[in-house]
Amino acid sequence: MNLKLIVPAGICIALCSAWESRLLAQDVPEAGQIGQQTKEAADDSLKLIQQELAGGGDAVTFGELLSGQAGIRAVESGSAGAAPLLMIRGVNSINLHAQPYIYVDGVPVRYNSALDPFLSMLRPTRFAYVNPHDISDITIARRGEALSGIGGRGGAGAVYITTDRGEFGGTHVDFSASHGWLNADYSVPRMGGAGFRDYLRSYMAENGVPESELSTSPLFNSTLPQYNSNTDWLGLISRNASFDDYHVKLKGGDADANYMFSIGYTGKQETLKGSGLERISMRFNLDYKLSQKFEISNNLSYGNTTLNYLEEGPDWGIHPLFVAASKAPFFHPMSHDPTGAQTRSLAGVDELGKSNPLALVNSMKNNNEENRVDGLVTAKWTVSPELMLNTSLAVNYYNIKEKQYRPSLGIVNDLHRLRQNSKRNSSELMFRSNSWVEKSGKWGAVNNFNARAGFLVETYEEKSVFARKVNAGTDDYETLEQGTVDSASGVKYESNLLAFYLRGEVDLLERVHVSANVNLEASSNFGPESRWMVYPGVTATGDLLDRDQTHQVSLRAEWGRSGNNDLRGYYYKSLYYPANYFGFGGVYLGNVANPGIRPEMTDTYDAGIRAALFNDRVTLDAGYYYKNTSNLITYKAVPIEIGLDPQLENNGEVVSQGIEISLDARIVEKEGITWNVYGNVSTLKNEITALENGDIVRSLGGISGIAREGEALGSFYGYKVLGVFRSAAEVNLSKADGTAYKPGDYIIEDINGDSKINEMDQQVIGSALPDLFGSLGTVLQYRRLSLNALVAFSSGNEIYNSLNQQMHLMKDYSNQSPDVAGRWISESQSGAGWSRAALDDPSSNGTASDLWVEDGSYLKLRRVTLSYEVPVQRSLRFLEGLQLYVTGENLLTFTGYSGMDPEVAGSFDPLLRGIDFGASPMPQSFLLGLKASF
Numbered sequence: 051m052n053l054k055l056i057v058p059a060g061i062c063i064a065l066c067s068a069w070e071s072r073l074l075a076q077d078v079p080e081a082g083q084i085g086q087q088t089k090e091a092a093d094d095s096l097k098l099i100q101q102e103l104a105g106g107g108d109a110v111t112f113g114e115l116l117s118g119q120a121g122i123r124a125v126e127s128g129s130a131g132a133a134p135l136l137m138i139r140g141v142n143s144i145n146l147h148a149q150p151y152i153y154v155d156g157v158p159v160r161y162n163s164a165l166d167p168f169l170s171m172l173r174p175t176r177f178a179y180v181n182p183h184d185i186s187d188i189t190i191a192r193r194g195e196a197l198s199g200i201g202g203r204g205g206a207g208a209v210y211i212t213t214d215r216g217e218f219g220g221t222h223v224d225f226s227a228s229h230g231w232l233n234a235d236y237s238v239p240r241m242g243g244a245g246f247r248d249y250l251r252s253y254m255a256e257n258g259v260p261e262s263e264l265s266t267s268p269l270f271n272s273t274l275p276q277y278n279s280n281t282d283w284l285g286l287i288s289r290n291a292s293f294d295d296y297h298v299k300l301k302g303g304d305a306d307a308n309y310m311f312s313i314g315y316t317g318k319q320e321t322l323k324g325s326g327l328e329r330i331s332m333r334f335n336l337d338y339k340l341s342q343k344f345e346i347s348n349n350l351s352y353g354n355t356t357l358n359y360l361e362e363g364p365d366w367g368i369h370p371l372f373v374a375a376s377k378a379p380f381f382h383p384m385s386h387d388p389t390g391a392q393t394r395s396l397a398g399v400d401e402l403g404k405s406n407p408l409a410l411v412n413s414m415k416n417n418n419e420e421n422r423v424d425g426l427v428t429a430k431w432t433v434s435p436e437l438m439l440n441t442s443l444a445v446n447y448y449n450i451k452e453k454q455y456r457p458s459l460g461i462v463n464d465l466h467r468l469r470q471n472s473k474r475n476s477s478e479l480m481f482r483s484n485s486w487v488e489k490s491g492k493w494g495a496v497n498n499f500n501a502r503a504g505f506l507v508e509t510y511e512e513k514s515v516f517a518r519k520v521n522a523g524t525d526d527y528e529t530l531e532q533g534t535v536d537s538a539s540g541v542k543y544e545s546n547l548l549a550f551y552l553r554g555e556v557d558l559l560e561r562v563h564v565s566a567n568v569n570l571e572a573s574s575n576f577g578p579e580s581r582w583m584v585y586p587g588v589t590a591t592g593d594l595l596d597r598d599q600t601h602q603v604s605l606r607a608e609w610g611r612s613g614n615n616d617l618r619g620y621y622y623k624s625l626y627y628p629a630n631y632f633g634f635g636g637v638y639l640g641n642v643a644n645p646g647i648r649p650e651m652t653d654t655y656d657a658g659i660r661a662a663l664f665n666d667r668v669t670l671d672a673g674y675y676y677k678n679t680s681n682l683i684t685y686k687a688v689p690i691e692i693g694l695d696p697q698l699e700n701n702g703e704v705v706s707q708g709i710e711i712s713l714d715a716r717i718v719e720k721e722g723i724t725w726n727v728y729g730n731v732s733t734l735k736n737e738i739t740a741l742e743n744g745d746i747v748r749s750l751g752g753i754s755g756i757a758r759e760g761e762a763l764g765s766f767y768g769y770k771v772l773g774v775f776r777s778a779a780e781v782n783l784s785k786a787d788g789t790a791y792k793p794g795d796y797i798i799e800d801i802n803g804d805s806k807i808n809e810m811d812q813q814v815i816g817s818a819l820p821d822l823f824g825s826l827g828t829v830l831q832y833r834r835l836s837l838n839a840l841v842a843f844s845s846g847n848e849i850y851n852s853l854n855q856q857m858h859l860m861k862d863y864s865n866q867s868p869d870v871a872g873r874w875i876s877e878s879q880s881g882a883g884w885s886r887a888a889l890d891d892p893s894s895n896g897t898a899s900d901l902w903v904e905d906g907s908y909l910k911l912r913r914v915t916l917s918y919e920v921p922v923q924r925s926l927r928f929l930e931g932l933q934l935y936v937t938g939e940n941l942l943t944f945t946g947y948s949g950m951d952p953e954v955a956g957s958f959d960p961l962l963r964g965i966d967f968g969a970s971p972m973p974q975s976f977l978l979g980l981k982a983s984f
Contacts, residue, residue: 107913107939108230108293108975110318110327111177112152112188112211118825118842118912120712120730121190122150122209127955128234128970130291130320131327131357133162133175135955135963138192138207140706140736140819141763142679143650144746145698146616148960150191150207151200154180155349155426157444157482158203162958164543164618165476165514168454169416170750171363171967173958176448179353179422180211181314181331183226183297187212193675194610194654198587201549201571204612205652205679213349214299215335216308222301222930228979230293230937234321234971235950236284236371238857239867243280243379246865250378253860256875257889269380269401276386276397283374286383287411291319291326293977307338321973322360322370324411329355343433349426357418360411362969364751364852367405367462368414371968372856374407376864383408396460402863409460415453415528422448440504441485448478457525467520471530476514483507486551493556501554508547515540543618546574563591573615573649577622580648585611601663606673608656613649617683621647621698640695648700652679658710667716677706684743703740704763708733724831731824736762748961753850753898755961756814764961766816766850768898769807770799776880783807785893794874794886795893796901816903818956818964821846825912834919840912844952849906850898851949853968858884861891906964908945908952914938930983937977 109115113134116124125135141148149161154177162173189210191197197204241249251264264270272278297314312333319326333351340346361368383406385397396413397406428442454472456464464470486504493499519533549572555565566588572581587610594603619625625641658673682702688694710732718725738759746757747767756767775781775793783800784790786808801811827840857867872882885895917935945952951971956963 107915107937108232108295108318108977109182110316110329111175112180112182112185112209113175113177115182115188116209118827118840119190120824121192121710121732122207123732123820123823123844125953125955126972127362127953128321128951128972129172129359129362130318130325131174131178131355131359132955133173133177133958135958136161136209138190139654139675139677139708140704140734141960141963142205142652142677142704142706143614143682143960144702144757144763145683145685146614146650147958148206149958150209151203152177153208153210154424155211155213156442157424157426157446158200159446160616163450163476164512165474165541168452168472168474169359169361169363170365171361171957171969172359174357174359174418174420174450176420178327178329178355178420179331179351179424180213181297181312181316181329181333181353183299183314184213184310184312184331184333185211186214192654193589193656194608194612195565195567195587195589196610197612197652197654198585198610199551199553199567199569200612201569201585202547202573202583202613202615202649204585204610205614205650213333213335213351214301214310214312215337216301216303216310218303218305218308220302223984224297224299224301224981225984226295226297226979226981228293228295228937228977230975230977232291232293232319232321232973232975234288234973236288236321236971238284238371238375238853238950238968239869240375240857240865241379241868245868246378247380249866249870250863252875253863253887256887269378275390275392276382277380279380279382281377281379281381281383283377283379283383283407284371287323287370287374287407288321289319289323291321291973293318293975295979303337305339307336309337310335320359320970322411322970324370324414325358325360327355327357329353343431345430345432347426347428347430349424351422351424353420353422355418355420357420359416359418360414361416363967364753366856367464368410368456369968370407370410371970372853373405373410375853375857375968376866377404377407378402378863378865398460399462403462404864405462406460409457413457413459413525414461415455418450418452420448420450422446436489436491438488439485440488442483444480444482444484446478446480446482450476452476455528459525467536469522469525469533470518470520470536471522471528471533472516472518473530474514474516476512478510478512480508480510482509496560498557499554500556501552503552505548505550510545510547511543513540513542544574548572560597561593563589565589571615575615575617575620576648577643577645579622579645583613583615583649583651585613587611600665601661603659603661606656606658606660608654610654612652612654614652614679615649617647617649617698627695638693642694642697644697644699646700647683647698648681650679650683650700651681652677654678667719669712669714671710671712673710675706675708675710679704682741684741684746686743699743701740701742702738702757704736704738706734706736708735722833724829726829727826728828729824729826731822733822734820736819738763746961748959750957750959750962750965751852751967752896753852753962753965754812755959755963757961758814761814762817762819764818764963765814766818766848766898766903766964767812768815768900769812770815771899771901772797772799774874774881774883774885776874777877791893792886793877794888796885796895796899798899815898815900816848816850818847818849818906818954820844823847834921836917836919837915838917839914841909842912843907843909845907847906848964849904849947849949849952849954850965851902851904851947852965854948854966855896855902856968859891859896860885860887861889861896904947904949906945906947906952906954908943908947910940910944910953911942912940914941928984931981932983933981935977935979935981937975937979939975939977940972941974 123137191208294317299312301310314331316329331353336348385395424446426444431439452474456470458469484506488502490500517538518536520536522532551569553567569585589608591606624643626637627640629636655676660671680703681700685696712730714728754767755764798807823844825842830837873884874881874886915937920932954966956965
């Protein structure tokens with residue numbers, strides 16, 4: 051496979067944000083499950099190069115800062131405001147969420163919404179309210195003991211975010227501003243105007259259109275202006291986008307109170323027109339002492355985010371990028387009157403059945419408006435230096451208003467809907483109370499201990515109301531007051547959680563550190579037989595050398611049990627579902643109570659070694675993990691005669707295992723110059739080891755993913771193509787309906803040897819999970835000048851290139867890849883390996899197959915920054931510091947993948963990752979910024 055090199059259009063300045071901080075890949079158990087975070091002493095030195103987290107290039111959320119960081123794989127898309135796809139140590143659920151939980155100042159937030167988006171793919175981020183400038187630290191929890199402290203939310207790992215706080219001293223003001231330019235390469239291989247006209251005429255002739263009809267068709271009359279363009283449709287709907295970010299932070303305090311207040315604005319356009327994000331965020335953190343023994347901490351934040359987005363999934367009729375790539379270039383974007391004169395109106399749906407791409411980006415509207423308010427109050431009473439009592443209360447409210455407007459002009463009909471308006475109003479409300487007591491002390495002269503015990507109570511409510519009206523009388527109205535009611539629904543979900551926990555740690559003889567915890571948790575998502583679950587964990591670390599030496603080597607062993615309790619639907623009860631019975635409302639018994647259904651359980655084992663040499667100038671951490679998830683929640687099929695839906699039960703097991711290595715080296719450390727190099731690499735082997743209910747297959751856009759024993763979870767599932775039948779004499783297979791294939795059809799591997807191709811001949815054809823991934827970075831500082839670079843890589847993952855498949859499908863009058871010139875036309879023109887061109891694809895040559903599975907490995911220059919600390923004149927005493935920087939992101943990509951970007955976020959469904967429907971690629975960006983302190 052050829053090597054693909056993606057370079058920026060302009061000069062590649064290797065520059066990345068000076069305030070980008072490499073995130074600490076250590077495990078941080080939640081202190082009392084909420085509030086403060088206690089960092090394990092054994093992992094403190096894994097802080098490779100600690101810089102301020104503010105900045106981060108054009109990152110809108112914390113998720114975009116995780117790419118390339120140790121302990122986690124974050125895959126982004128070019129869609130502004132889309133949540134990156136996160137993975138910590140593999141995928142270990144089939145039907146429940148497979149994303150880590152996010153803890154913001156100790157308060158848990160579900161990473162992705164339980165509701166499907168209006169459009170088929172994009173998952174808007176739920177964390178725009180956490181401005182990266184307000185983050186002081188991000189840590190990754192992936193090891194067993196830390197996850198056992200999270201309990202039923204730890205199965206997929208966790209990410210802890212700590213926001214900035216005030217500090218002793220007078221008020222300090224930090225101001226930052228940046229402006230950036232973003233561009234993306236949308237060069238999808240396709241035919242030009244003349245080439246497509248020739249192909250289209252040949253295609254119609256091959257499918258039986260007589261020459262007399264072709265010769266009189268206006269499509270081939272180059273004298274008509276509406277059919278004689280060479281329109282670059284992709285150029286019309288794409289743009290050079292912009293990024294703007296402004297942030298003000300006030301920090302200060304005295305002996306009794308410290309405060310931090312911030313306000314920020316972010317605007318980020320997507321490189322496809324009609325899409326982008328705007329965010330306003332505010333945060334106020336206050337810590338104060340009522341007395342020498344009593345302290346209170348307050349966290350209050352508000353975020354407002356508006357997101358405009360486009361279809362970037364398998365709804366090909368309104369997918370602007372695909373429509374632009376596949377629309378005939380000889381059509382004009384504007385309409386023409388009967389005399390052939392151009393008008394000011396957009397052209398409608400063309401004679402070949404394609405939407406107008408400009409109507410999709412200019413007239414069709416999809417937007418969300420999110421508002422979130424978070425409050426946290428924590429009180430601490432220091433009874434004595436060794437004894438503390440703590441209590442906290444968190445209240446979070448989240449509201450999202452989603453709207454979609456689909457006009458008629460220029461857009462293909464959606465079934466019976468000429469035009470439509472849809473709206474959904476959703477909200478989430480959580481109350482969480484937690485109280486714990488903490489005791490520390492000594493046993494003898496050198497033995498230290500710390501113990502914590504507490505309980506928490508949480509109640510959560512989620513609800514939404516949806517309505518859609520269709521076929522209003524005109525495109526001029528974007529309101530539910532017009533049109534016919536098409537559908538309406540409401541959803542409500544409630545859950546309660548109660549947990550009691552114990553945690554203790556001891557440091558023995560200044561050589562051995564042992565910690566353990568047990569979490570007893572009850573969730574209302576499960577019935578009385580399995581409502582209470584126990585999640586224990588233990589870690590042992592031993593230092594091989596005295597701690598005061600310049601070198602240190604330590605060994606660790608760890609185990610912990612965590613779970614996934616995100617089962618929604620109360621399946622421990624008998625459930626009745628609504629049904630339409632000849633126009634009358636009715637219900638049917640769809641679920642028989644399963645009181646024994648329980649959370650999925652994950653046991654994580656870790657063993658590793660850590661070496662800190664030359665006074666921590668070189669730090670190496672290497673470890674092996676084994677992660678076993680049992681009690682997978684799967685569906686048990688029942689005979690259709692019973693009249694029940696498939697029934698949920700615990701029946702399955704999946705294993706992930708691998709090696710994780712991190713390295714940090716201060717190569718040069720002299721007066722005026724320092725040079726640091728850091729990196730990490732992780733391996734992954736994922737396998738379903740038990741699935742007694744048999745294979746589980748899910749499909750999206752005609753592409754399937756499968757859960758099967760002995761395979762990686764979410765492997766691609768389809769047919770294997772062996773070639774093309776070049777003549778009638780070669781045809782030796784029949785279709786599922788018994789009819790024979792024709793010359794020019796693909797030869798499908800006949801798995802069971804019955805000479806008939808059907809679903810029994812499908813097989814695993816690839817996996818989206820990588821074998822190896824990681825990053826390599828460096829920071830070089832010379833006096834006031836600093837250069838920071840980060841390279842990320844991934845190997846062994848495969849991508850199903852669905853957009854490329856559509857550009858070779860030849861089932862309708864779409865523009866296609868120039869490759870289809872090598873299609874089979876006749877026995878004497880057997881082509882170069884592509885099937886025949888057949889209207890509506892009667893032989894299913896476009897079915898999911900290994901033809902479209904590609905190696906997705908890549909090496910990407912993620913970020914590079916050049917920054918300069920400007921000397922401050924004595925006359926400007928109000929100015930404490932000034933830093934200028936220039937940043938480049940995604941400047942170089944080395945890959946063999948033929949698509950626009952080897953980073954494919956795709957679906958959040960565990961079985962449907964790695965499918966490239968042609969989403970916007972990650973843009974190359976250049977930013978200029980400054981940070982001033984007063």
